[in-house]
Amino acid sequence: MFIKKNSTIRFQLSYLVAACILPVWLIAGFLVLHAYTAKVAQINKDMLETARAMTMVVDQELTNVQAALLALATSPSFKTGDFKDVHRQTLELLKSYPGADIIVADSTGQQLVNSYRPFGAPLPKRNNFNLVRSIFDTGRPVTSNLFFGAVTKRPLIGIDVPVFIDGKVLYDLSMTFSSDRMAAILPRQHSPEGWYCSILDRNGVIVARTRESKRYVGKQANLGFLQAMAQAREGTADVKSIAGVPVLAGFSKSPTSGWAVTFGVPKATVMAETYQWMAWAIGGATTISLIGIFLAMGIARRIAQDIQSLVDPALSIGQGQVVTTIGGKSVKETAEVARALVKASQLLQQRAKERDSAEKELSLTIEELRKETAQRLRTMEELRKKEQLLIQQSRQAALGEMIGNIAHQWRQPLNALGLLVQQPPLFYDFGDVDKQFLEEHAKKSMGIIQHMSQTIDDFRNFFKPNKEKLVFKVREEVTKTLSLIEGSFQGRQTAVQVEVKGDPVIDGYPNEYSQVLLNILINARDVMTERGIPVPKVVITIDAQEGRSVVTIADNAGGIPEEIIDKVFDPYFTTKGPQAGTGVGLFMSKTIIEKNMGGLLTVRNLECGAEFRIEV
Amino acid sequence: MNDEPMPKSPPVIMVVEDDKDTREILCVVIQRKFNGATICTANNGREGVELFKKQGADIVITDVNMPEMGGVEMVQAIRHLSPDVKVIVLTADTGKDALDASIQRGFQLVHFILKPVAYQSLFLAIDKCLAEIASDSI
Numbered sequence: 001m002f003i004k005k006n007s008t009i010r011f012q013l014s015y016l017v018a019a020c021i022l023p024v025w026l027i028a029g030f031l032v033l034h035a036y037t038a039k040v041a042q043i044n045k046d047m048l049e050t051a052r053a054m055t056m057v058v059d060q061e062l063t064n065v066q067a068a069l070l071a072l073a074t075s076p077s078f079k080t081g082d083f084k085d086v087h088r089q090t091l092e093l094l095k096s097y098p099g100a101d102i103i104v105a106d107s108t109g110q111q112l113v114n115s116y117r118p119f120g121a122p123l124p125k126r127n128n129f130n131l132v133r134s135i136f137d138t139g140r141p142v143t144s145n146l147f148f149g150a151v152t153k154r155p156l157i158g159i160d161v162p163v164f165i166d167g168k169v170l171y172d173l174s175m176t177f178s179s180d181r182m183a184a185i186l187p188r189q190h191s192p193e194g195w196y197c198s199i200l201d202r203n204g205v206i207v208a209r210t211r212e213s214k215r216y217v218g219k220q221a222n223l224g225f226l227q228a229m230a231q232a233r234e235g236t237a238d239v240k241s242i243a244g245v246p247v248l249a250g251f252s253k254s255p256t257s258g259w260a261v262t263f264g265v266p267k268a269t270v271m272a273e274t275y276q277w278m279a280w281a282i283g284g285a286t287t288i289s290l291i292g293i294f295l296a297m298g299i300a301r302r303i304a305q306d307i308q309s310l311v312d313p314a315l316s317i318g319q320g321q322v323v324t325t326i327g328g329k330s331v332k333e334t335a336e337v338a339r340a341l342v343k344a345s346q347l348l349q350q351r352a353k354e355r356d357s358a359e360k361e362l363s364l365t366i367e368e369l370r371k372e373t374a375q376r377l378r379t380m381e382e383l384r385k386k387e388q389l390l391i392q393q394s395r396q397a398a399l400g401e402m403i404g405n406i407a408h409q410w411r412q413p414l415n416a417l418g419l420l421v422q423q424p425p426l427f428y429d430f431g432d433v434d435k436q437f438l439e440e441h442a443k444k445s446m447g448i449i450q451h452m453s454q455t456i457d458d459f460r461n462f463f464k465p466n467k468e469k470l471v472f473k474v475r476e477e478v479t480k481t482l483s484l485i486e487g488s489f490q491g492r493q494t495a496v497q498v499e500v501k502g503d504p505v506i507d508g509y510p511n512e513y514s515q516v517l518l519n520i521l522i523n524a525r526d527v528m529t530e531r532g533i534p535v536p537k538v539v540i541t542i543d544a545q546e547g548r549s550v551v552t553i554a555d556n557a558g559g560i561p562e563e564i565i566d567k568v569f570d571p572y573f574t575t576k577g578p579q580a581g582t583g584v585g586l587f588m589s590k591t592i593i594e595k596n597m598g599g600l601l602t603v604r605n606l607e608c609g610a611e612f613r614i615e616v
Numbered sequence: 617m618n619d620e621p622m623p624k625s626p627p628v629i630m631v632v633e634d635d636k637d638t639r640e641i642l643c644v645v646i647q648r649k650f651n652g653a654t655i656c657t658a659n660n661g662r663e664g665v666e667l668f669k670k671q672g673a674d675i676v677i678t679d680v681n682m683p684e685m686g687g688v689e690m691v692q693a694i695r696h697l698s699p700d701v702k703v704i705v706l707t708a709d710t711g712k713d714a715l716d717a718s719i720q721r722g723f724q725l726v727h728f729i730l731k732p733v734a735y736q737s738l739f740l741a742i743d744k745c746l747a748e749i750a751s752d753s754i
Binding site for chain 2 (some may be wrong): 411412413414415416417418419420422423426427430432444447448486487490493495
């Protein structure tokens with residue numbers, strides 16, 4: 001998601017290298033941190049252990065002095081009050097503690113013996129009376145804090161023990177010695193280089209120190225460090241030293257004397273090592289990164305060159321040129337793509353050849369198709385012409401039929417008119433011609449002429465196609481149609497029987513419907529005449545079934561032969577011969593009923609003839 | 617035309633014609649021409665046969681193409697009843713075929729007149745028939 005979609009391989013490989021190097025950097029950082037914390041923990045631990053051991057050494061030293069004093073306190077000279085002997089004994093003891101002094105005082109603090117003075121010389125009272133008081137109050141030995149000698153101004157330490165006589169504390173026996181004695185024990189504990197060690201009294205005042213002892217002895221340790229010490233008997237702290245240097249410090253307090261031993265190491269010393277490791281880690285990681293990036297750039301350049309070298313052959317293939325070899329690929333995948341491109345080129349060439357061949361075939365096929373289409377168009381044109389001819393013939397036949405019917409319809413009135421025309425001269429001879437006769441004669445003649453004119457109108461209306469649908473009564477159309485052809489039926493003595501079972505109406509084209517009736521009736525008439533049926537008869541039924549009009553027209557001409565009954569509605573099918581029939585009548589009838597009016601026109605054979613059924 | 621020979625008893629002339637106008641005109645004209653004759657009419661062949669059975673006729677003037685029963689069939693029936701009856705057939709071209717066929721079958725038709733009918737021909741035919749009736753009755 002950080003890489004742009006169209007970035008280069010080099011760029012992407014750089015990302016890859018970065019992704020590989022990042023853990024190295026993280027591990028290096030973690031190792032440095034771990035090394036630092038481990039180092040600090042180790043130093044703290046070491047300091048604490050050393051401090052603990054050193055505390056024991058200090059306690060041991062103080063206990064030794066205390067033990068020597070307690071041994072002196074048991075001298076019988078105290079009981080006898082022979083302080084001269086006590087003075088001698090102290091001098092004897094002090095041979096083991098050079099530089100130290102021993103003082104014997106009573107409960108008021110009055111010095112009775114002072115090893116620093118010759119016996120018998122007048123002596124003052126004790127300076128630190130608090131210690132004397134503690135001895136007489138508790139009867140237990142006491143170690144003082146550091147104090148400076150009133151005369152010598154030297155840093156001193158005092159240890160007081162009680163002198164019991166008959167179970168009561170009578171005297172205070174104390175030894176005072178220089179803090180140098182404590183400083184002397186510090187080198188005994190070997191500590192690592194850079195460390196320093198201090199001994200603190202109960203007030204946190206430095207009693208002895210491994211470094212710059214003269215400068216700091218007698219001064220109170222750093223406040224922060226004192227606060228840390230106040231909270232625990234032993235521990236470590238990250239504080240500033242008395243010299244103001246940031247240090248790691250460890251301390252341990254003696255439960256007996258309340259003194260403490262501290263060790264410290266400047267942070268700079270600790271961090272120097274850490275910084276060294278850090279430098280190594282950063283250096284190493286940087287080197288690895290640079291090598292990685294350098295290698296990645298090299299590899300990327302090679303891959304990119306390989307891939308870019310495929311561009312030209314690919315473009316050539318795209319332009320339809322033949323590429324036979326693409327050489328010099330050092331990357332396996334690229335070499336595979338190159339081989340695939342060569343193969344693709346070959347396949348494309350093959351496809352192109354196939355396509356050319358297919359196109360040639362196609363163009364040939366198209367040419368054939370074109371010829372075939374032209375042939376078909378010609379055939380269709382011929383058919384159309386033939387059809388037009390047939391329709392023309394059909395129209396002519398219909399016209400002939402109409403003229404025949406008109407002729408028949410007119411024959412009677414013409415005859416009557418003829419008779420009327422002859423009447424005036426005849427009746428003139430009889431002497432019957434007068435105005436009345438002539439008026440009646442003219443009236444009668446005009447009536448007949450009117451009737452003849454009406455006949456023509458009827459036929460013209462009948463053959464005029466309906467443009468729009470009308471709702472019409474089936475029965476009326478049947479009657480109208482029969483009236484048009486009754487003459488030709490009459491001439492052949494054909495009985496027409498109409499059975500009205502219902503009075504249905506149709507929403508359609510009445511003239512076309514009548515034409516269908518006419519076609520069927522004329523077919524029936526013709527076939528009955530042709531077959532010489534002795535008593536020709538047509539039965540027409542009009543009925544309404546389930547909301548549809550049903551008209552059946554049955555003749556008694558013997559029916560349609562079974563082998564052609566399925567073909568009677570086919571166009572151009574006729575049994576009448578070319579002179580009489582066009583084969584269009586029933587086809588047109590079926591078209592009118594089924595396509596124009598959504599009905600059904602069927603035929604079947606009954607016992608004595610055919611029955612057509614018109615359902616609309 | 618009163619000088620035309622007439623039978624002893626007034627002749628009965630039956631006009632069988634389905635066209636009302638023609639029938640009526642013929643009746644009026646024949647009645648006027650042959651004053652003593654009795655004219656009766658029928659609409660078609662079947663009615664003609666029934667009428668003939670009922671009252672008989674001397675001369676039958678008939679059309680050929682008619683509903684229910686044509687002129688030829690009717691004449692056959694009437695001839696069957698009365699072989700001597702005189703018949704005048706009025707026909708148009710369309711009826712001529714049936715007429716020719718009946719002649720071929722040996723059916724004797726004495727007179728036939730083509731439509732449109734000319735009175736002269738009709739009167740001549742009636743006169744001939746009346747003369748035949750007169751000679752028959754001598």
